[in-house]
Amino acid sequence: MTPSAASHAPTRPVLDLSRTGAELTADLVDIPSVSGDEGAIADAVEAALRQLPHLTVERDGHAVVARTHLGRRERVVLAGHLDTVPIADNVPSRVEGDFIYGCGTSDMKSGVAVQLRIAATVPEPNRDITFVFYDCEEVEARRNGLGRLARNHPEWLQADFAVLLEGTNGVVEGGCQGTLRAEIRTTGVRAHSARSWLGDNAIHKAAPILERLAGYRPRLVDIEGLQYHEGLNAVRVEGGVANNVIPDECLVVVNYRFAPDRSVEEASRHVEEVFAGFDVVVTDYAAGALPGLTQPAAAEFVAATGGTPRAKFGWTDVARFSALGVPAVNCGPGDPNLAHTRDEHCSLSAIADLEKRMRAWLQS
């Protein structure tokens, strides 16, 4: 059987922004968009936004940026990623009671639904708004769509404040900690283990590295009323040649998570000091981000949306805004502990609640 050309024409999914945030979450989950394959969902988002006369719409790859141009004194960003981790038999979505289940419900199509609802229903906000929808958040950093926008069109991202709608159970999480990895290596001399005194055991020489880690007291740092909690940990140790050979090399990989009052340079120096006397090589790092909650736009966001902000420990894309000079927080309806799980789900009332709080902030 030769199928006709028509039978191969892709169905272009359409988003109806008059539907509720819960319904839009379902519509978004039902458009598969695993990282690298966000074309269909970006097309649907772009097409829906182009129906709104109060927005100008830009496109870069599978990222879409829509802006109001009302000449307000402040501009804020509402940002979210369109991609998901690989689907785990959990698409299409389904609703049970107050919960919607499916890949991306929590991370973070529920947040994207809130962005789209605000775009459609707040045509005259009290501050100019930039809506950012981007691709490839769930994969290696060099592919990140927000990073690409920052390189290609930094002017599209200029603002006084940004909210990333990544799942936080609706709480405001400020800034983020930085992260740095380093390899600490000991070397020795190989020998047959029957004549071990002819060698020099590199694994034994790693004892002080593990001792210093075991005795390390991480800093607790208060910044703008938020408490950050650092950590310095071995995430890998490996050494050994064969069961009868004195090993000549041992590697300990450590991960330092540092509060945003420290720069990457200061963090590197700290790790080198902790392991003074050893060969320390920093292999990768990402700067943290200060919460910026003392900025007026941020303070008003916290006041309008309610609740007590807390520090963000994990590294997130808010640091990309911070690097552009834009204070940023995370605040989304999803539950971060459900991200990437087969059982991923999101509370429908949490979606409606955040939409209401966002509207209150932008219409006050």
Add this chain to the structure above:
Amino acid sequence: MTPSAASHAPTRPVLDLSRTGAELTADLVDIPSVSGDEGAIADAVEAALRQLPHLTVERDGHAVVARTHLGRRERVVLAGHLDTVPIADNVPSRVEGDFIYGCGTSDMKSGVAVQLRIAATVPEPNRDITFVFYDCEEVEARRNGLGRLARNHPEWLQADFAVLLEGTNGVVEGGCQGTLRAEIRTTGVRAHSARSWLGDNAIHKAAPILERLAGYRPRLVDIEGLQYHEGLNAVRVEGGVANNVIPDECLVVVNYRFAPDRSVEEASRHVEEVFAGFDVVVTDYAAGALPGLTQPAAAEFVAATGGTPRAKFGWTDVARFSALGVPAVNCGPGDPNLAHTRDEHCSLSAIADLEKRMRAWLQS
């Protein structure tokens, strides 16, 4: 082309025991006999020994045992293995100056040549002699031909003293140290490294294990005038789940080499004591062997062959004789440091020298 049956008949190598030890070494090297493929060399050894009327000859798989039956007050074993590690472009043998090069020259066809020379040229020794030629010494212990003989025909191996002609540069090396491996495992709780206080780092908990190893003082033990040198070493360490995860397991594998005054049980207990408080699992072990140099046959061997005996540190097949109640030493013309090397070679004068010393012992 259909080859005739005759053209497929294997050439059966023949050993002429009237040739010198150097020549016999070359002949033996030129019969490839990688472990598991000792049929041709065992056939050649068996056929040559069956020409000697003063010996009875037994066969078990690729092992050959030949004995005198002169009713002497003592019986001694001269033992050697017929197999080699895989050939490394170093067969056939070649002679340069005083050295013969090739796979097995040092480990240990030069020793086998001395055994064959004694068998052929000492028809009326002053003590009964059992010549043992065996297979699969270079591979895993369960395949070892001497172990198989000990299980199938322990009566063939009964004697007052045994010499293994493994390479020792002609020195008498007495007994051997035991070996024991143990796994020491720490456990913890996984967590994201950005929130490390929610986890429990198993790698950090391994610090005291490495500390105890680094501070360990091995025993030096004098037994029958030989100094044994123990060692307790990490031979492997591994832990780590991912670069952003607090690891929940860390494994340290230690190898304890112990002097033959300690049994396996005592050695196990010692390792458990050193790592008290940790989960220690002994995974494999082999008992050591006392030198037995105070036995008359052994003392006369040392006196007749000259030189100062020394302790054997590595585990060798002498422990198999020891387990049968037969004191045993290593003494062979090869250089142990050349075993398993591409450049393996053996001194021709060392072969002639050991043959002369063996003859002096057995004809005195």
